[in-house]
Amino acid sequence: MTLNNSPIITSGFLTALSQIVGKQRVYSDPADCWAYGYDNSRRHELPGGVVFALKHEEVHDIIQLCNQKRVPVIPRGRGTGTTGATVPVNGGLILSLERMNSIHLIDPANRAMIVEPGVTNQEVQIAAGQQGFFWPPDPTSAAFCTVGGNLAYNSAGPRAVKYGTPRENVLGLRAITGAGEEIRCGVYTTKGVVGYDFTRLLIGSEGTLAVITEATLKLTPxxxxxxxxxxxxxxxxxxxxxxxALMSQPIIPCALEFMDHQAVSLAQAQGGVDLPSGVGALLMIEVDGPTVAMEDAITKIKKAATNTGLLEITVAGTIQETEKLWSVRKALSPALRTLAPKKINEDVVVPVSHLATLIRGLERLAQEFAITIVNFGHAGNGNIHVNLLANPDNLAEMKRTKQCLERVFDLVLSLNGTLSGEHGVGLEKRDFINKEIDPTTLDLMRRIKDQFDPNGILNPQKMLPLKA
Structure with missing residues (x-):
């Protein structure tokens, strides 16, 4: 091991860390640590060290050691988050959980699965599918992202509109608090109201309160x-x-995705997308359920989706036709990458009845600040990904973009919305949170943080605004 120049990572600390997990699972050379200092936000800070845990007991001992030495520790899955929540601000120790990737139990009779945090979402879906079940959360990065990361951000994906988020699909957790104390919370049943609901508190807390080492997932047929x-x-x-209209009738879609005019135009520019002329917005709708009831469900969905602005509605009859319908959405991401070198992606949420008002407001802001804004996302629960496209080398444009972003947040809150649906807060939105949460509530949240993490070592400077 080569000692990193971080002032808080000493040779003595590294020696003690190696005694817990072995030298081979401790990195301190900057070249080895570099890749663990960023996530998909593109922010980067060099960590002072990286340690790979393989079991619950090691996580316990690592956090105990970090408390003794006052070393910040940042839990990390595979770094697919977009808000900088796993970026090691001012150095510290990255606690990588990606190797804790065992599925301990699949229990079809009780519709449950017990997994470690490093298991990928896709691995969960494959294992559950072999038993005739699935786990509802399905973020876009499902093939690579870990369950621990899904829980840290409460990441849900399109199916949340019908089946809910991780908070609705996790029965219980095993974790180590920032104080180094082992806790278990939740139940193994689908009902339970004994004690405070720490399970839902930890889910979405971005590793600022405790490190989840095991999760009991609730499966769905x-x-x-x-x-x-x-x-x-x-x-x-x-x-x-x-x-x-779709969300106010009995047949709930299992996915309801939205693309605005800019998004549709970008996708069409990639070629191979067959749409009628004059399209200003697009909805992708998926319906699931019993085969015997499907034709009736489609009829009702088509009726609810029909209004004077409808140009065309198409139903896929085969897998190939389904893929063709989705091609416009799949063409969007590569199109965004070619349009501008930087993309600020905010996953705001508004009540579905205010969705059109939000889009109109975003179009006005794009004109006012002379920047391109592309909007798409999970329309069924009002969770829209607002993409502000800019050139980071153009200082004037970046200044306008940042000003526009603040106005975007003001618009969302004026519509009774929230600043994040599933990407979390991390560093990207931390300094805007006091726009949504009042000072008294923020103070209570800080006191809860102090109870779980009295020395403030666990993922510091994330989620809650810094004190003045």
Missing amino acids: LPETKRTLRAAYKDAESAGQAVA
Whole structure:
């Protein structure tokens, strides 16, 4: 090991760390540590060291040691987060959980699965699927992201509109607090109200309160069948009206995705996308359930989606047709990468009845600040990914973009919305949180943080605004 130049990582600390996990699972050379200093926010800070835990007991001993030496410790999965929540501000120790990747139990009779935090979302889906079940959270990065990361951000994906987020699909947790104390919370049953609900508190806390070492997931039976529809509208107003209508009738889609005019135009520019002329917004709708009821469900979905702004609604009959309908959405991400060198992606949420108002407001802000804004996302629960595109080498443009971002947040809050649906807060939104949360509530949250992490070593400077 080569000692990193971080002032808080000493040779004595590294020696003690190696006694817990062995020398091979401790990195301190800057070249080895470099890749663990960033996430998908593109922020980067060089950690003072990296340690790879393999079991619960090691996590316990590592956090105990960090408390004794007052070394900040930052839990990390695979770094797919977009808000800088795993970036080691001012150095510290990265606690990598990616090697804690065992599935301990699959219990079909009780619709439960017990996993370690390093298991990927896809691995959970494959294992559950072999037993006729699935775990509802399905973020875009499911093939690579870990369950621990899903829980840290409460990341959900499109299926949340019908099946809920991780908070609704986790029964219990095993964890180590920032004080180095082992806790268990939650139940193994689908009902339980004994004590405070620490399970839901820890989920979404971005590793600032405790490090999750084991999760009991609530599984859902796989549906018999699934059908996909694509509805094209002349404008965002019409699409927003359709979303409100779809979410107010009994047949709940298992996915309801939205793309605004900019998003549709970008996707069409990639080629191979067949849409009617004059499309101003697009909805992707998926419905699942019993085969015998599917045709009736599609009829009702089409009726709810129909209004004066509807240009076309298409139903896929085969897997190939489904893939063709989704092609417009799949073409969007590569299009965004070619349009501008920097993308500020905010996952704001508003009530579905205000979706059209949000999109209109975003279009006005794009004109006012002379920047491109592309909007798409999970319309069924009002969770829209607002993409502000800019050139980081153009200082004037970046200044306008930052000013616009603050106005975006003000617009969302004026519509009774929230600043993040599933990407979390991390560093990217930390300094805006006091726009949404009042001082008294923030103070209570800080006191809760102090109870879990009295020495302030666990993922410091994340989520809550810094004290003045």
